Amino acid sequence: MMGDSTRTLAVRALTREAFTPFGQVIGTRGARHYPINDGTTTRFHDLAKVELAGWRAHPLISIFRGRPFAPPIRVAMLERHPLGSQAFMPLSARPFVAVVAGDEDGRPGRPSAFLVGPDAGGLRGVNYARNVWHHPLIALEGESDFLVVDRDGEGDNLETFAFDQPYVIDSLDLS
Amino acid sequence: MMGDSTRTLAVRALTREAFTPFGQVIGTRGARHYPINDGTTTRFHDLAKVELAGWRAHPLISIFRGRPFAPPIRVAMLERHPLGSQAFMPLSARPFVAVVAGDEDGRPGRPSAFLVGPDAGGLRGVNYARNVWHHPLIALEGESDFLVVDRDGEGDNLETFAFDQPYVIDSLDLS
Numbered sequence: 120m121m122g123d124s125t126r127t128l129a130v131r132a133l134t135r136e137a138f139t140p141f142g143q144v145i146g147t148r149g150a151r152h153y154p155i156n157d158g159t160t161t162r163f164h165d166l167a168k169v170e171l172a173g174w175r176a177h178p179l180i181s182i183f184r185g186r187p188f189a190p191p192i193r194v195a196m197l198e199r200h201p202l203g204s205q206a207f208m209p210l211s212a213r214p215f216v217a218v219v220a221g222d223e224d225g226r227p228g229r230p231s232a233f234l235v236g237p238d239a240g241g242l243r244g245v246n247y248a249r250n251v252w253h254h255p256l257i258a259l260e261g262e263s264d265f266l267v268v269d270r271d272g273e274g275d276n277l278e279t280f281a282f283d284q285p286y287v288i289d290s291l292d293l294s
Numbered sequence: 295m296m297g298d299s300t301r302t303l304a305v306r307a308l309t310r311e312a313f314t315p316f317g318q319v320i321g322t323r324g325a326r327h328y329p330i331n332d333g334t335t336t337r338f339h340d341l342a343k344v345e346l347a348g349w350r351a352h353p354l355i356s357i358f359r360g361r362p363f364a365p366p367i368r369v370a371m372l373e374r375h376p377l378g379s380q381a382f383m384p385l386s387a388r389p390f391v392a393v394v395a396g397d398e399d400g401r402p403g404r405p406s407a408f409l410v411g412p413d414a415g416g417l418r419g420v421n422y423a424r425n426v427w428h429h430p431l432i433a434l435e436g437e438s439d440f441l442v443v444d445r446d447g448e449g450d451n452l453e454t455f456a457f458d459q460p461y462v463i464d465s466l467d468l469s
Contacts, residue, residue, distance in 0.1 A: 147439070159430065161358070164354070165354050166357060169353045169354070188334075210417045241359075
């Protein structure tokens with residue numbers, strides 16, 4: 120696979136606009152905010168759309184601890200959650216990679232890879248919208264914890280797709 | 295108020311057991327966990343009970359940015375949310391103070407103050423259960439961001455209570 124440039128995924132900088140088809144960026148920069156608690160706190164309000172479909176659906180708060188990946192990173196499969204969104208908020212300043220793809224007749228199209236790290240507004244995370252193809256957690260640099268908000272409930276909330284030929288992230292340099 | 299020892303709140307270390315009447319500690323230590331994602335991730339599962347009562351209730355993911363407090367910290371009022379829980383997960387290693395109280399005939403009893411900071415399992419946060427009296431965010435040491443999971447929807451989800459005489463946290467040394 121290495122050397123087949125059509126299977127190489129370039130890593131892009133994360134912006135709200137670029138991520139819109141796939142969910143939301145969770146961060147303070149450019150977000151609606153207002154003072155609360157007698158002015159001692161600023162609330163950056165409603166940064167992600169929590170989707171909870173299906174029977175007996177309710178939100179879960181969990182912590183995911185990811186082992187670090189390093190290039191070359193193989194993207195051999197993607198998954199999606201037909202019944203709920205899944206938010207990942209890093210609990211450290213270490214970056215991670217969000218790999219997402221649009222749907223093409225029930226299977227993922229060519230993936231996009233975003234490098235997610237802090238900006239001037241602080242830590243940033245992402246919320247994968249319901250049914251959006253994405254790769255499982257790709258932590259970087261060191262073992263990293265993430266607060267995850269996703270869905271519990273009845274019904275099958277996991278679909279996976281294995282690529283015939285894996286994609287590869289050869290470098291974390293932004294394209 | 296200073297010097298009136300009956301109004302002085304000592305700060306206690308946070309443990310799951312001590313916090314049980316008020317909600318949950320969000321952290322990995324001692325939490326149920328299992329490997330996912332082909333063993334590259336550990337999931338510490340379902341660490342907080344997200345409560346969403348009332349009409350058109352749905353969860354919100356927001357970021358609260360708190361200005362730092364320093365002793366003496368006046369605890370002049372508490373609030374509670376009759377229709378939903380409220381989780382605070384710090385996005386930094388800076389500690390914060392969680393002030394909570396049991397209910398006595400519709401008003402808060404004597405508050406308890408917990409110093410919340412990282413333990414060997416990493417960052418820790420708290421989830422205030424529905425209708426538990428608590429003080430608004432008390433950040434420490436520097437401006438600090440928290441991921442907050444609480445409730446939106448119809449109905450009045452805020453009740454406040456002002457003490458006739460404030461309590462005071464004179465020191466952050468653990469009692």
